[in-house]
Amino acid sequence: MKKVIGLAAAVEMIPDGAALMIGGFMGAGTPPRLIDELVRQGRRDLTVIANDTARPGVGIGKLVAAKLVHRMITSHIGTNPETQRQMIAGEIEVELVPQGTLAERIRAAGFGLGGVLTPTGVGTTVAEGKKTVTVNGNVFLLELPLNADFALINAKRADYYGNLEYSLTARNFNPAMAMAAATVIAEAEDIVPVGVISPDAVGTPHVLVSHLIGKERGHG
Secondary structure, eight states, rough: OOEEEOHHHHHHHHHHHHHTEEEOOOTTSOHHHHHHHHOOOOOSSSSOOSSSSSSSTTTTTHHTTTTTTEEEESSBBBTTTTHHHHHHSSSSSSEEEHHHHHHHHHHHHTTTTTTTEETTTTGGGGGOOOOOOEEEEEEEEEEOOOOOOEEEEEEEEEETTOOOEOOOGGTOOOHHHHHHHHEEEEEEEEEEEETTGGGGSSSBBBGGGGEEEEEEEOOO
């Protein structure tokens, strides 16, 4: 059985300066209680790897607004003017990565690969400083794996072993990130007895989940 821990205790494990992967897209599939608790505890100088920074007041946008993020590795900041403002002001470092490349770099880390080859970005500023590889006359960029200290995962349901079931678009980055981080902290809408989640519905098996947070309300 997975040890269920409190929300505050889970976030207390995350030090200032940690590298976090946070699942979801525009806030959907992003763990809301973990985000709020990070803000409440004031973790600083975070590196966040995520698909986007959502919108002001939504999901990762709360971390940006609280100025807890030192560096973002992401595919999209266009819907969050505060991220754009901080980037232009030099208050936050932003590495923009094409969305498919971002997903593959995370997957490569999770599967122990040395990197991925992609034609996306060849001949553009994305290629600056990166190795290229020619295969059958075609040029590819070598994109290196992305991993993190912690993955913060949002699931629809978890069982007490820690098996996770996702809902709809929450399947996008959460399962891959759960493979690519040293410590996986999962937040679920419901925690159910073992056997309620069909084996076919398990998106992340329990062996990958380090901690499952309980259902108490956060302070955020």
